[in-house]
Amino acid sequence: xxxxxxxxxxxxxxxxxxxxxxxxxxxxxxxxxxxxxxxxxxxxxxxxxxxxxxxxxxxxxxxxxxxxxxxxxxxxxxxxxxxxxxxxxxxxxxxxxxxxxxxxxxxxxxxxxxxxxxxxxxxxxxxxxxxxxxxxxxxxxxxxxxxxxxxxxxxxxxxxxxxxxxxxxxxxxxxxxxxxxxxxxxxxxxxxxxxxxxxxxxxxxxxxxxxxxxxxxxxxxxxxxxxxxxxxxxxxx
Amino acid sequence: xxxxxxxxxxxxxxxxxxxxxxxxxxxxxxxxxxxxxxxxxxxxxxxxxxxxxxxxxxxxxxxxxxxxxxxxxxxxxxxxxxxxxxxxxxxxxxxxxxxxxxxxxxxxxxx
Amino acid sequence: xxxxxxxxxxxxxxxxxxxxxxxxxxxxxxxxxxxxxxxxxxxxxxxxxxxxxxxxxxxxxxxxxxxxxxxxxxxxxxxxxxxxxxxxxxxxxxxxxxxxxxxxxxxxxxxxxxxxxx
Numbered sequence: 001x002x003x004x005x006x007x008x009x010x011x012x013x014x015x016x017x018x019x020x021x022x023x024x025x026x027x028x029x030x031x032x033x034x035x036x037x038x039x040x041x042x043x044x045x046x047x048x049x050x051x052x053x054x055x056x057x058x059x060x061x062x063x064x065x066x067x068x069x070x071x072x073x074x075x076x077x078x079x080x081x082x083x084x085x086x087x088x089x090x091x092x093x094x095x096x097x098x099x100x101x102x103x104x105x106x107x108x109x110x111x112x113x114x115x116x117x118x119x120x121x122x123x124x125x126x127x128x129x130x131x132x133x134x135x136x137x138x139x140x141x142x143x144x145x146x147x148x149x150x151x152x153x154x155x156x157x158x159x160x161x162x163x164x165x166x167x168x169x170x171x172x173x174x175x176x177x178x179x180x181x182x183x184x185x186x187x188x189x190x191x192x193x194x195x196x197x198x199x200x201x202x203x204x205x206x207x208x209x210x211x212x213x214x215x216x217x218x219x220x221x222x223x224x225x226x227x228x229x230x231x232x233x234x235x236x237x
Numbered sequence: 238x239x240x241x242x243x244x245x246x247x248x249x250x251x252x253x254x255x256x257x258x259x260x261x262x263x264x265x266x267x268x269x270x271x272x273x274x275x276x277x278x279x280x281x282x283x284x285x286x287x288x289x290x291x292x293x294x295x296x297x298x299x300x301x302x303x304x305x306x307x308x309x310x311x312x313x314x315x316x317x318x319x320x321x322x323x324x325x326x327x328x329x330x331x332x333x334x335x336x337x338x339x340x341x342x343x344x345x346x347x348x
Numbered sequence: 349x350x351x352x353x354x355x356x357x358x359x360x361x362x363x364x365x366x367x368x369x370x371x372x373x374x375x376x377x378x379x380x381x382x383x384x385x386x387x388x389x390x391x392x393x394x395x396x397x398x399x400x401x402x403x404x405x406x407x408x409x410x411x412x413x414x415x416x417x418x419x420x421x422x423x424x425x426x427x428x429x430x431x432x433x434x435x436x437x438x439x440x441x442x443x444x445x446x447x448x449x450x451x452x453x454x455x456x457x458x459x460x461x462x463x464x465x466x
Contacts, residue, residue, distance in 0.1 A: 064354055085354065189240070202312070205363035209361050229248050232244035255432070257428075261424075269461050277399060277402060278402060313374075338389070341389045342391075
C-alpha cells in the first residue's frame with residue numbers, strides 16, 4: 001500500500017509544518033488521516049471533530065490550501081500526488097495545531113442580527129409556514145448552513161477587513177429577514193448595512209465555490225443588498 | 238458610516254454603473270469608428286463643436302464617472318491600503334478633480 | 349507545492365478571476381482618466397495644440413497602450429455587468445456564462461480597436 005506524505009501545522013513555538021507518513025487506504029477521508037496520526041504517530045496532535053458525517057460543522061480545516069469539511073472529503077478527491085498539506089482554517093485565530101478559535105465567527109452572527117425573535121409565546125400554536133411561499137422558497141438552501149466556517153475561511157474580504165461580518169453571518173441574517181414570523185426585520189437590515197456588512201461583498205464567490213453544503217452565501221448577500229436598498233429608498237433605515 | 242449612508246453609496250455606485258454601461262458602449266463604438274485612418278483634431282472637433290447631443294452625452298458620462306470611480310477607489314483604499322476615516326475626503330477630492338477636468342475637456346471640444 | 353501556489357490555486361475560479369480583472373481595470377481606468385481629460389482640454393488652446401498631442405499619440409507604443417485601455421474599459425464593463433446581474437437578478441447559476449461573455453465581449457472590442465487603430 002502506498003504512503004501519503006502529510007504535512008501538518010504544529011503550533012508549538014512560532015509554529016511550523018511537521019511531516020508524517022500515513023498509509024494510504026481505500027475510501028480514506030482527510031479526517032481518517034488526521035486521526036491515524038493522532039492515534040499512531042503523535043498523540044499530542046490537536047484537531048476537532050464530532051459527528052463524522054457532515055452534520056456538526058466542527059472538523060473543517062485547510063486541505064492543500066482549500067478550506068474543506070474533512071470528514072466527508074476523500075483523500076482521492078483532493079490529492080493529485082501523495083502530498084497532503086493540512087493547516088488550520090484561514091482567517092481564524094489558532095488555539096492549537098489544527099484547532100481554531102470560532103469565537104469571533106459566532107460573535108459576528110450575533111452582531112449581524114442572527115438571533116430569531118418571534119411574536120408567539122409558548123402558549124400559542126406552532127406557526128405554519130407554507131413551503132411554497134416566496135419567503136420560504138428564497139431561503140430554501142440558506143437555512144441548511146451548519147456553521148462550519150469554510151466560507152469565512154475562504155473569503156478574501158474577511159482577510160482584508162477583519163471587521164467584515166462574513167458570508168455565514170450574512171447568510172444567517174438573510175434567512176431571518178425572509179422569515180415571516182420574525183419581528184426585527186429593520187434592525188437586522190441596519191445591522192448588515194455598512195462597511196462591515198453586505199455592501200463590502202464583491203461577489204468573489206469563493207464562499208459559494210467552497211461551501212460543503214453547496215449553498216450560495218453570495219446569493220443570500222445579494223438578497224440583503226436588495227432588501228437594504230428597498231428599505232433605504234422607502235426611508236425605513 | 239451609518240447604515241443609510243452606506244446603502245445610498247452602494248445604490249449610487251450601481252445607478253451610475255447602469256448609466257456608464259450605456260455611455261461606455263456608445264464610447265467604445267464611437268472610438269472604433271472614428272479611430273480609422275488616424276485621429277485628427279479637425280475630425281474630433283467637427284463632430285463635437287456646437288453639438289448639443291454630444292455635449293449632453295459627455296456631461297452625463299463625466300458626472301456618472303465622477304460618482305462611480307471614487308466609490309470604487311474607496312473600497313480599494315480601505316481593503317488594500319487599510320485607510321480609515323481619511324479615505325472619504327481623499328476619494329471625494331478625486332471625484333471633484335474628475336468633475337473639473339472632465340468639464341474642462343468637454344468645454345474644450347464643444348466650444 | 350508551496351503555500352503561495354496553494355493560495356493561488358484556491359482562487360483560480362471564474363468569479364474570483366473576474367473580481368481581480370474588475371478591480372485592476374477599474375484602478376487603471378481611474379488613473380488614466382485625469383490624463384485623458386487633460387489631453388482633450390488641449391482643444392481649449394486651439395486645434396493646433398490638440399493636433400500636436402494627437403501626433404505624439406500616433407507612435408506605436410501609445411497605440412498599444414490605447415488598445416490596452418480599450419480592453420480595460422470593455423473588461424470593466426463586462427465584469428460590472430456580471431456583478432449587477434448577480435446582485436439584481438440573483439443569476440448565480442449563470443456565473444460562468446457571465447464571466448465568459450465579459451471576457452469574450454472585451455476581447456472582441458479590443459481586437460476591433462486593434463485592427464482599426466493601426
